[in-house]
Amino acid sequence: MKLHITVLPGDGVGPEVTREAVRVLRTAADLYGCEVSFEEHTIGGVAIRECGAPLPEATARACMQSQAVLLGAVGGPEFDSLPAGQRPESGLLALRQALGGYANLRPAIAYGAIADCSPLRPEIIKGADVLIVRELLGGIYFAEPRGFESGSCPSAYNTMRYSEAEIERVAHVAFQQARMRHRKVTSVDKANVLETSQLWRKTVTRIAREYPEINLDHMYVDSCAMRLITHPGSFDVILTENLFGDILSDEAAVISGSLGMLASATIGGKVDLYEPVHGSAPDIAGRGIANPLGAIASAAMLLRHSARLEQAARDIEDAIREVLDAGHRTADLSRGRAKRAVSTAEMGTLVESAVADVTDRRRAYHAV
Numbered sequence: 001m002k003l004h005i006t007v008l009p010g011d012g013v014g015p016e017v018t019r020e021a022v023r024v025l026r027t028a029a030d031l032y033g034c035e036v037s038f039e040e041h042t043i044g045g046v047a048i049r050e051c052g053a054p055l056p057e058a059t060a061r062a063c064m065q066s067q068a069v070l071l072g073a074v075g076g077p078e079f080d081s082l083p084a085g086q087r088p089e090s091g092l093l094a095l096r097q098a099l100g101g102y103a104n105l106r107p108a109i110a111y112g113a114i115a116d117c118s119p120l121r122p123e124i125i126k127g128a129d130v131l132i133v134r135e136l137l138g139g140i141y142f143a144e145p146r147g148f149e150s151g152s153c154p155s156a157y158n159t160m161r162y163s164e165a166e167i168e169r170v171a172h173v174a175f176q177q178a179r180m181r182h183r184k185v186t187s188v189d190k191a192n193v194l195e196t197s198q199l200w201r202k203t204v205t206r207i208a209r210e211y212p213e214i215n216l217d218h219m220y221v222d223s224c225a226m227r228l229i230t231h232p233g234s235f236d237v238i239l240t241e242n243l244f245g246d247i248l249s250d251e252a253a254v255i256s257g258s259l260g261m262l263a264s265a266t267i268g269g270k271v272d273l274y275e276p277v278h279g280s281a282p283d284i285a286g287r288g289i290a291n292p293l294g295a296i297a298s299a300a301m302l303l304r305h306s307a308r309l310e311q312a313a314r315d316i317e318d319a320i321r322e323v324l325d326a327g328h329r330t331a332d333l334s335r336g337r338a339k340r341a342v343s344t345a346e347m348g349t350l351v352e353s354a355v356a357d358v359t360d361r362r363r364a365y366h367a368v
């Protein structure tokens with residue numbers, strides 16, 4: 001099997017964490033006989049400096065011609081004074097739009113070894129492993145009409161709108177994900193108040209009939225927000241619309257203990273996009289201390305969704321767990337307690353060699 005990936009390291013810590021993600025991805029793919037080629041392009045601030053635009057044409061073209069895009073991060077303080085449409089972030093927004101992904105996947109995992117990094121008590125987050133599937137192209141962020149009205153009492157308005165087709169396609173993604181996990185989908189809405197949520201609930205319930213092996217329950221978004229931090233372990237896949245998903249996925253992030261741990265995938269469009277959740281972290285850029293695990297976990301998602309190499313993805317995820325269990329920490333996770341915080345590159349090397357060990361051990365186990 002062959003896989004062609006466009007790599008967009010971007011700005012700040014982007015290139016540092018992406019280098020490690022590429023290293024681990026290459027090793028894992030190799031172990032599974034998948035031939036990967038990487039083509040690197042600029043985006044964001046570095047593209048503005050080199051080409052005068054945050055999303056150069058050559059970058060956009062390369063992305064559209066590849067099977068997946070792996071991105072670092074964009075942005076930096078030196079660009080903050082530019083008009084919104086010319087800033088590095090506008091390049092990423094334009095890319096997301098061009099790729100057209102409608103399902104945003106954000107896992108939030110409580111790794112036992114770093115449970116003390118979360119502001120939640122260890123006994124609350126123990127075992128939590130949630131995947132939020134957020135609808136990304138519909139709902140209140142995009143629907144018309146929207147705007148301001150002047151007058152004696154100025155007002156503003158937005159429209160929340162969903163079509164059945166938009167709900168159906170993202171529901172399928174959630175049920176298919178649940179199949180590979182613990183076979184439970186919690187659909188989150190506000191059906192006691194909103195018509196869009198009533199359509200959402202009805203449509204998700206209908207689609208669920210195609211997945212009889214999956215357990216579906218429905219929850220109002222306010223209850224879900226509370227339950228996510230009181231009983232995060234009770235969730236498997238959370239399926240929700242754009243606005244609710246935006247808020248809930250940030251809330252769920254506290255389970256993992258550091259922004260540097262969080263991965264994401266945006267799928268369903270022409271080409272799928274994989275990126276860590278964090279930004280360019282200008283405060284630590286260039287020092288080699290950024291946590292690459294979110295970027296590495298994004299590479300695992302790439303192997304799962306774009307290469308259909310589920311076992312390779314799991315091997316990377318197991319390797320991350322093993323490296324943390326062995327006590328290795330980047331600075332954001334060490335809180336001064338680790339013997340010595342490892343660098344970005346050291347963490348990448350540790351995960352890379354753990355991937356090879358995990359794969360070897362599993363193959364030896366299945367061989368006997």
Ligand code: NAD
Pocket residue numbers: 013017072073074075076077089092259260261275276277278279280281282283284289290291292294332
């Ligand atoms: P940020 O995510 O860059 O940083 C927030 C905090 O988390 C900082 O203290 C940073 O040091 C820390 N952090 C982030 N990633 C880390 C990692 N891998 N390891 C260790 N610590 C890490 O968010 P911000 O400071 O609000 O934004 C900085 C720039 O990034 C801005 O220009 C912003 O627009 C941009 N940004 C880009 C993206 C993206 O590319 N997807 C997302 C968010 C922000």
